[in-house]
Amino acid sequence: MKAIGIIGYHHTGKTTAACALISALKRRGYTVSSIKDIHDERFYADKAGSNSDKHAKAGSSFVLAKGLHDSALIFPENIDYSQALKYFNTDFLVIEGMKNAPVPKIVCAETEAQLDELLDETAIGISGPIADRLRSYRDLPVFCLQKKLDEFVSLCVEKAFPALPDVDPDCCSACGKTCYKLAGAIIQGKATRVDCILDSQEKLEMRVNGKPIRIVPFVQNLLRDSILSFVKNLKDIDPDGTIDIHISARNDEHTS
Numbered sequence: 001m002k003a004i005g006i007i008g009y010h011h012t013g014k015t016t017a018a019c020a021l022i023s024a025l026k027r028r029g030y031t032v033s034s035i036k037d038i039h040d041e042r043f044y045a046d047k048a049g050s051n052s053d054k055h056a057k058a059g060s061s062f063v064l065a066k067g068l069h070d071s072a073l074i075f076p077e078n079i080d081y082s083q084a085l086k087y088f089n090t091d092f093l094v095i096e097g098m099k100n101a102p103v104p105k106i107v108c109a110e111t112e113a114q115l116d117e118l119l120d121e122t123a124i125g126i127s128g129p130i131a132d133r134l135r136s137y138r139d140l141p142v143f144c145l146q147k148k149l150d151e152f153v154s155l156c157v158e159k160a161f162p163a164l165p166d167v168d169p170d171c172c173s174a175c176g177k178t179c180y181k182l183a184g185a186i187i188q189g190k191a192t193r194v195d196c197i198l199d200s201q202e203k204l205e206m207r208v209n210g211k212p213i214r215i216v217p218f219v220q221n222l223l224r225d226s227i228l229s230f231v232k233n234l235k236d237i238d239p240d241g242t243i244d245i246h247i248s249a250r251n252d253e254h255t256s
Contacts, residue, residue: 001085002092002160006127007099007118008108013128013145017108017152018096020145024153031090035081037097046074082166093163102164102183106156112137121184124159127152161186161193172198 006018018034025032046053052065056076063074073087081101085093095101099118108128109115115126115137126137131144143152169178174197177185185191227245231237 001088001090001163003095003101003103003163004092004156004160005095005098005101005103005105005122006108007097007105008128009110009114012108012110012114014096014108017106017127017145018094020149021106021153021156022094024149025092025094025157028153028157030092032092032094033088033090034094035084035096035098037095039097045072080166085163085165092160100180102166102179104156104159104161104183104187106143106152121188122180124187125152125155159187164193164196165198167198174198 004021006014006021008014015036018036022032022034046056046063046065050065052063052072052074055063056074060076062076065072065074081095081098095103099105103122104124105122106125106127107115107118107123109118109126110129112130115130119138119140123140126134126140126142127145130137131142134142136142141151141155143149143155145152164179164183165172166179172179175182175191175195177191179196182191182196186193186195227243231243
């Protein structure tokens with residue numbers, strides 16, 4: 001799944017750009033999901049006192065509120081970008097907000113001062129009200145969506161790459177960079193997506209209930225070495241083959 005971010009201050013056209021991109025990608029035959037990052041302290045995904053809210057307060061890890069016209073998956077906590085990625089499986093993910101996500105970004109702005117504050121190596125283009133008077137800025141193209149929508153979408157498709165895991169740098173940095181720095185290097189042509197050691201060179205794979213669990217390289221090596229050292233001490237076993245381990249966490253004890 002490839003990801004594109006759209007960032008900017010309030011009222012600079014972020015939602016307009018995000019919706020235009022989502023619609024255009026759909027027209028091109030891609031599947032699309034999206035994240036809308038909301039910073040309004042008054043916003044809650046669920047209404048206090050609702051039955052789904054009662055489920056969450058009772059201790060449910062997440063609640064599916066299934067209605068007649070739509071459904072919502074509610075988490076009783078603020079999940080971060082890396083956690084959110086587990087729940088998406090489309091061709092493209094469009095993210096409005098989350099300026100620290102390690103993805104290529106369109107920066108929406110009204111003034112050059114806003115651009116100077118927000119532009120960094122992850123920026124691939126510019127949109128918003130500033131497109132009324134600029135055609136480029138700091139070697140980045142500026143898109144008026146009414147006039148250059150196809151070019152805007154084509155750039156996003158060209159520059160997008162499979163989402164990086166956004167791992168805590170204290171746990172990984174196996175490539176020598178943070179995920180954010182690696183994203184910038186990929187966009188600038190100084191690195192490639194396969195430079196991410198975490199998901200391109202896995203030596204150990206773990207699945208829980210069929211869902212793959214990403215493990216940082218240090219823990220991969222620790223678990224792998226522990227398992228291999230155990231297997232190598234077994235008689236009549238070839239330690240160089242594939243080793244499959246299945247663990248059931250169910251408690252099968254029965255009480256009367």
